[in-house]
Amino acid sequence: MKTARLILDKDYVISEVDKRLYGSFIEHLGRAVYTGIYEPGHPATDQSGFREDVIRLVQKMNVPIVRYPGGNFVSGFRWEDSVGPVNERPRRLDLAWKTTETNAVGLHEFAAWAKKAHTEVMYAVNLGTRGPEDARNVVEYANHRGGSYWSDLRRKNGAEEPFNIRLWCLGNEMDGPWQMGAKTAYEYGRIANEAAKMMKWTDDSIEVVACGSSSTGMKTFGDWEYTVLGECYDNVDYVSLHRYYGNPHNDTQDFLASTMDLDNFIKTVASICDAVKGAKHAKKQVNLSLDEWNVWYHSSEQDQQLHKREPWGQALPLLEDVYNFEDALLVGLMLITMLKNADRVKIGCLAQLVNVIAPIMTRPGGGAWAQTIFYPMMQASTLGRGTSLLPILTCDKHDTKHFTDVPDVDAAAVMNDDGTVTIFAVNRNLTEGVTLECDLRAFGDMRVVSHSVLHHDDMKAVNTEEHPCEVLPADVPAPRKGEDIVLPAASWNVIRLEKARD
Numbered sequence: 001m002k003t004a005r006l007i008l009d010k011d012y013v014i015s016e017v018d019k020r021l022y023g024s025f026i027e028h029l030g031r032a033v034y035t036g037i038y039e040p041g042h043p044a045t046d047q048s049g050f051r052e053d054v055i056r057l058v059q060k061m062n063v064p065i066v067r068y069p070g071g072n073f074v075s076g077f078r079w080e081d082s083v084g085p086v087n088e089r090p091r092r093l094d095l096a097w098k099t100t101e102t103n104a105v106g107l108h109e110f111a112a113w114a115k116k117a118h119t120e121v122m123y124a125v126n127l128g129t130r131g132p133e134d135a136r137n138v139v140e141y142a143n144h145r146g147g148s149y150w151s152d153l154r155r156k157n158g159a160e161e162p163f164n165i166r167l168w169c170l171g172n173e174m175d176g177p178w179q180m181g182a183k184t185a186y187e188y189g190r191i192a193n194e195a196a197k198m199m200k201w202t203d204d205s206i207e208v209v210a211c212g213s214s215s216t217g218m219k220t221f222g223d224w225e226y227t228v229l230g231e232c233y234d235n236v237d238y239v240s241l242h243r244y245y246g247n248p249h250n251d252t253q254d255f256l257a258s259t260m261d262l263d264n265f266i267k268t269v270a271s272i273c274d275a276v277k278g279a280k281h282a283k284k285q286v287n288l289s290l291d292e293w294n295v296w297y298h299s300s301e302q303d304q305q306l307h308k309r310e311p312w313g314q315a316l317p318l319l320e321d322v323y324n325f326e327d328a329l330l331v332g333l334m335l336i337t338m339l340k341n342a343d344r345v346k347i348g349c350l351a352q353l354v355n356v357i358a359p360i361m362t363r364p365g366g367g368a369w370a371q372t373i374f375y376p377m378m379q380a381s382t383l384g385r386g387t388s389l390l391p392i393l394t395c396d397k398h399d400t401k402h403f404t405d406v407p408d409v410d411a412a413a414v415m416n417d418d419g420t421v422t423i424f425a426v427n428r429n430l431t432e433g434v435t436l437e438c439d440l441r442a443f444g445d446m447r448v449v450s451h452s453v454l455h456h457d458d459m460k461a462v463n464t465e466e467h468p469c470e471v472l473p474a475d476v477p478a479p480r481k482g483e484d485i486v487l488p489a490a491s492w493n494v495i496r497l498e499k500a501r502d
């Protein structure tokens with residue numbers, strides 16, 4: 001069997017892991033909100049119409065923060081439509097997804113849902129069709145205690161206490177021609193700077209995320225980040241990265257190598273932030289918010305048909321990717337890449353959370369279940385908190401269609417606050433298992449307490465409402481002293497170690 005060698009040391013530290021790395025995203029899109037988290041009349045709903053079966057799954061996945069309400073949707077959104085008496089809220093055409101938005105769920109409802117789901121809100125403001133004035137107004141509405149027009153309106157609308165939203169997105173993908181009110185980098189940089197300033201003058205405890213490029217494939221990628229940050233560096237805390245991968249040509253090896261691209265993307269944007277920092281002689285560091293990431297390609301064709309059949313419909317089943325086992329491996333690899341860059345990536349939002357390119361699926365009037373990608377996300381969010389350690393990994397490498405020198409094994413390690421160490425590892429070798437030799441140096445004598453493996457013989461295996469447990473992680477016997485840790489061919493592994501007792 002092949003061998004991979006992993007060296008970890010207490011003193012080889014990348015960074016503390018910001019718990020917001022394990023965030024997610026809910027957009028007013030498709031069935032994310034309506035018949036996703038909210039379905040009045042469903043047998044599993046609470047008094048407010050929220051599905052408790054979904055809330056339980058969100059809690060199980062341990063999601064610390066949820067970006068809301070968009071996405072492309074936010075660039076035409078009037079936040080005022082989403083507050084006040086529900087029966088007086090306007091129905092609007094959403095040009096982003098060609099659907100009708102009823103505004104039945106808005107800011108108050110979502111804040112209440114987040115509380116129930118044990119998560120926090122990351123709120124995006126509209127810098128597409130609107131501007132800094134509307135952005136600072138919603139900060140005042142959400143966060144100011146009272147005694148001003150907008151904060152008193154919130155109280156009148158039933159929320160005496162502020163929502164205390166700490167993290168705000170300055171628009172969404174403003175470089176994309178598909179975006180309502182798309183802008184050049186300079187136009188956006190200026191407006192983002194003014195919005196950030198006014199939002200922070202309203203509440204100086206908030207943090208804000210400027211839009212980076214919507215993907216590395218944009219012609220303006222790189223130049224966009226440099227120009228935008230040139231205008232707003234002093235007033236922003238993070239710049240966003242969005243990245244989706246697919247396997248449309250059924251080349252699993254190449255697909256699983258995509259995280260080489262993600263790593264490069266992260267390092268490039270971090271370098272651009274630092275170049276602007278240098279040019280400005282600034283002291284502060286702008287970090288990264290990977291606030292949309294996932295696999296996304298399965299549903300593209302069916303969505304085009306749907307839009308033709310039902311323009312301006314409500315709660316259409318859009319972007320409903322059904323994830324298979326290999327997608328779960330890629331999600332695991334993406335999490336590993338984020339952990340290995342935890343010194344710069346502070347926020348991550350798996351896009352999205354329910355029904356829309358999501359780990360959690362629902363059927364209107366029916367069940368809720370976890371897709372394959374739910375499991376690496378849940379395990380990383382639960383066990384990947386603490387300090388990300390620098391993994392020195394030696395293993396065989398291979399080439400794929402688009403990548404060279406792809407390590408067969410990729411791994412990240414987190415020193416948890418209770419002194420245990422958790423290793424997350426993917427064996428990309430599709431045919432052979434690999435023995436993982438761990439040298440834990442200053443940790444002393446450690447023993448494996450558990451080893452969970454996610455593997456399926458069929459790369460295309462999926463979980464469905466009828467068969468929700470087809471692809472599930474399973475504990476394998478922890479190797480005893482002197483025995484090897486084995487990473488099966490094509491597997492996601494979570495290995496926990498603790499100090500050996502005599």
Ligand code: AHR
Pocket residue numbers: 027070071072073172173214292351352
């Ligand atoms: O997550 C789906 C969409 O992907 C978002 O609305 C947009 O920001 C991105 O292009």
